[in-house]
Amino acid sequence: xxxNAFPVPDLVPLPVLLPLLGAALTLAFRRSPRLQRSVSIAxxxxxxxxxxxxxxxxxxxxxxxxxLGAWQEPLGISLVADRLSALMLLVSSIVTLxxxxxxxxxxxxxxxxxxxxxxxLTIFHPTYLVLAAGVSNAFLAGDLFNLFVGFxxxxxxxxxxxxxxxxxxRIHAGTTYVVVSLLxxxxxxxxxxxxxxxxxxxxxxxxxxxxxxxxxxxxxxxQLSLLxxxxxxxxxxxxSAWLPDSYPTAPAPVTAVFAGLLTKVGxxxxxxxxxxxxxxxxxxxxxxxxxxxxMVIGILGAVSQSGLKRILSFTLVSHIGYMIFGIALxxxxxxxxxxxxxxxxxxxxxALFLITGLVERLAGTTSLDRLGGxxxxxxxxxxxxxxxxxxxxxxxxxxxxxxxVGLLHAGIELGTPLAWLLVVGGIVTSLLTLYAxxxxxxxxxxxxxxxxxxxxxxxxxxxxxxxxGARETTHGSGPGTGPETTTxxxxxxxxxxxxxxxxxxxxxxxxxxxxxxxxxxAGPLFAYTQRAASDLMSREPYVxxxxxxxxRR
Amino acid sequence: xxxxxxxxxxxSLQPNITLVLVTVGLVATGTALALDRSLVxxxxxxxxxxxxxxxxxLVISGRAGRAPFVGEDPAAISDPLxxxxxxxxxxxxxxxxxxxxxxxxxxxxxxxxxxxxxxxxDARIQRLALEDQTxxxxxxxxxxxxxxDELAADDGSPRAP
Numbered sequence: 001x002x003x004n005a006f007p008v009p010d011l012v013p014l015p016v017l018l019p020l021l022g023a024a025l026t027l028a029f030r031r032s033p034r035l036q037r038s039v040s041i042a043x044x045x046x047x048x049x050x051x052x053x054x055x056x057x058x059x060x061x062x063x064x065x066x067x068l069g070a071w072q073e074p075l076g077i078s079l080v081a082d083r084l085s086a087l088m089l090l091v092s093s094i095v096t097l098x099x100x101x102x103x104x105x106x107x108x109x110x111x112x113x114x115x116x117x118x119x120x121l122t123i124f125h126p127t128y129l130v131l132a133a134g135v136s137n138a139f140l141a142g143d144l145f146n147l148f149v150g151f152x153x154x155x156x157x158x159x160x161x162x163x164x165x166x167x168x169x170r171i172h173a174g175t176t177y178v179v180v181s182l183l184x185x186x187x188x189x190x191x192x193x194x195x196x197x198x199x200x201x202x203x204x205x206x207x208x209x210x211x212x213x214x215x216x217x218x219x220x221x222x223q224l225s226l227l228x229x230x231x232x233x234x235x236x237x238x239x240s241a242w243l244p245d246s247y248p249t250a251p252a253p254v255t256a257v258f259a260g261l262l263t264k265v266g267x268x269x270x271x272x273x274x275x276x277x278x279x280x281x282x283x284x285x286x287x288x289x290x291x292x293x294x295m296v297i298g299i300l301g302a303v304s305q306s307g308l309k310r311i312l313s314f315t316l317v318s319h320i321g322y323m324i325f326g327i328a329l330x331x332x333x334x335x336x337x338x339x340x341x342x343x344x345x346x347x348x349x350x351a352l353f354l355i356t357g358l359v360e361r362l363a364g365t366t367s368l369d370r371l372g373g374x375x376x377x378x379x380x381x382x383x384x385x386x387x388x389x390x391x392x393x394x395x396x397x398x399x400x401x402x403x404x405v406g407l408l409h410a411g412i413e414l415g416t417p418l419a420w421l422l423v424v425g426g427i428v429t430s431l432l433t434l435y436a437x438x439x440x441x442x443x444x445x446x447x448x449x450x451x452x453x454x455x456x457x458x459x460x461x462x463x464x465x466x467x468x469g470a471r472e473t474t475h476g477s478g479p480g481t482g483p484e485t486t487t488x489x490x491x492x493x494x495x496x497x498x499x500x501x502x503x504x505x506x507x508x509x510x511x512x513x514x515x516x517x518x519x520x521x522a523g524p525l526f527a528y529t530q531r532a533a534s535d536l537m538s539r540e541p542y543v544x545x546x547x548x549x550x551x552r553r
Numbered sequence: 554x555x556x557x558x559x560x561x562x563x564x565s566l567q568p569n570i571t572l573v574l575v576t577v578g579l580v581a582t583g584t585a586l587a588l589d590r591s592l593v594x595x596x597x598x599x600x601x602x603x604x605x606x607x608x609x610x611l612v613i614s615g616r617a618g619r620a621p622f623v624g625e626d627p628a629a630i631s632d633p634l635x636x637x638x639x640x641x642x643x644x645x646x647x648x649x650x651x652x653x654x655x656x657x658x659x660x661x662x663x664x665x666x667x668x669x670x671x672x673x674x675d676a677r678i679q680r681l682a683l684e685d686q687t688x689x690x691x692x693x694x695x696x697x698x699x700x701x702d703e704l705a706a707d708d709g710s711p712r713a714p
């Protein structure tokens with residue numbers, strides 16, 4: 001195909017524009033849930049298609065650039081899709097689409113069961129689409145300020161989604177989340193101001209040229225301020241405490257899409273700035289320590305928890321460490337490994353949170369103390385969990401194993417003592433992940449419900465807890481409320497199984513399947529990430545395709 | 554306007570000390586407020602930090618000049634780019650503050666106070682560590698303690714009371 005047969009750069013803004021237009025439409029159609037659903041699905045499916053074309057085109061023809069508003073370059077806003085952005089875009093759009101299907105299934109099932117919907121659809125659809133637009137915008141942004149705007153778009157819709165329904169627990173979690181996000185945005189703004197004052201531009205391609213001329217001290221300040229802002233968003237260790245406190249309370253589909261995408265946008269920003277702006281960074285050591293601590297402390301958090309959602313939130317933090325590890329190595333292999341890991345981790349973490357949503361639906365709780373017998377109650381769900389859990393822990397031959405091997409290999413190749421330490425840390429983290437998830441498997445799925453520490457309450461309580469499928473009723477769920485106030489307990493399928501809605505199960509199965517699919521296409525995908533990484537390392541394809549020769553200074 | 558960018562990286566850019574001091578004052582006061590327990594004070598702190606950063610953008614836009622309209626002498630106008638950026642940032646922070654106000658009102662509605670609550674999970678792990686006990690998940694004979702937020706998350710209907 002000749003590059004001029006179709007103006008591919010014109011496709012670049014679509015992943016941002018389509019969801020925004022879709023959000024407007026779904027807002028207008030708020031009285032017709034069916035129309036809302038069709039619009040959302042159509043829009044996100046179109047974004048998947050566009051992202052697919054972009055992946056193919058960037059791989060064949062190099063980065064696709066569109067300068068918005070026809071300003072004279074380099075004044076306007078540029079959207080850039082290179083191999084990295086296109087891949088991120090494709091994975092994230094697939095995830096948003098599948099989670100949307102899950103959420104729709106949940107909404108329908110809730111209205112069938114006459115349970116008040118966990119996802120009030122009228123607000124949910126527009127907000128969710130704006131979130132998708134923000135994620136796409138962050139991936140495509142060609143300048144720091146547009147990246148900031150992308151972050152703000154996705155953060156603002158995430159504020160709404162995380163406090164959906166406005167229950168006490170969600171307001172508490174949302175408060176932490178909003179304040180932390182505000183702070184990181186403030187730091188990001190300060191970083192942008194410093195960058196502009198030092199270089200006179202915020203365009204990433206121009207910065208790539210100009211930052212090299214700055215005194216090393218100034219460049220270090222710029223790098224540190226940007227890294228701090230991104231590290232909060234990506235939940236890198238000293239700045240990760242907000243995540244396990246805020247994610248678990250949101251509705252299942254919301255947690256799933258947050259866990260999959262939002263932290264990865266931060267990781268993407270770190271990859272972008274580290275490779276493009278600060279290629280000779282003096283901070284590799286610092287990043288390696290941060291990676292090590294993120295991995296180990298995160299996973300120790302997961303081991304100490306007894307709630308499934310919290311365990312998964314901590315594994316999420318912990319596995320961010322792997323990606324930072326790859327970035328910190330600053331070799332093509334390390335960066336390629338990090339990119340592959342991002343793609344793998346987005347799908348697998350989302351799948352696990354969707355499974356958690358189904359567990360909660362089936363058993364009424366996600367607390368391991370009160371779960372049991374799920375393998376009997378739903379063999380399909382158990383299979384999905386087992387595959388995803390093994391995938392996350394890195395059991396061969398699944399993609400988690402391949403992603404980790406790629407990173408460890410890159411670490412061994414670098415061969416410094418610190419890199420070796422990280423290799424060891426990575427293996428330990430992988431084993432501890434396996435431990436934490438096996439614990440979930442043996443307790444929630446494998447043992448009988450009678451063996452669960454708090455299942456006795458189930459038998460002894462003939463009141464509302466005995467109703468099959470009764471939802472937990474927590475009286476006064478504020479802080480300091482002990483577990484004693486909970487009257488209902490998990491009741492499982494032995495009497496009258498609460499079936500899982502087919503749409504939700506289907507979406508979860510599809511999500512797990514995408515994770516397995518990454519294993520199948522691991523060879524080509526690794527080759528692709530290696531090409532993406534060598535582009536990033538040489539920086540030249542990005543800069544030359546964004547900037548015309550006369551403004552390349 | 555392209556001519557503006559190179560002038561900015563010249564060392565002749567003298568920061569306006571008054572504006573720098575205003576920024577420092579606003580951000581410092583804001584930080585002090587944001588460390589408070591009450592959400593309304595945190596919110597006010599965030600407003601002050603946001604305003605301080607807005608002033609910072611005036612510092613980086615260099616010397617003050619005429620309004621940047623087409624047709625003005627490019628040497629006489631002030632740099633329009635930081636103004637465009639800071640306007641965006643102000644709009645975004647306005648919206649976020651509005652949302653945070655709604656959140657603190659809801660928090661007050663629910664709990665009668667606007668204090669940011671203790672982290673129940675953190676307290677639980679600390680208690681277990683103090684008592685030198687393992688988590689109940691490991692020891693079925695132990696009386697169970699479940700995190701309050703997971704219990705709350707079990708609550709299927711997040712509706713207002």
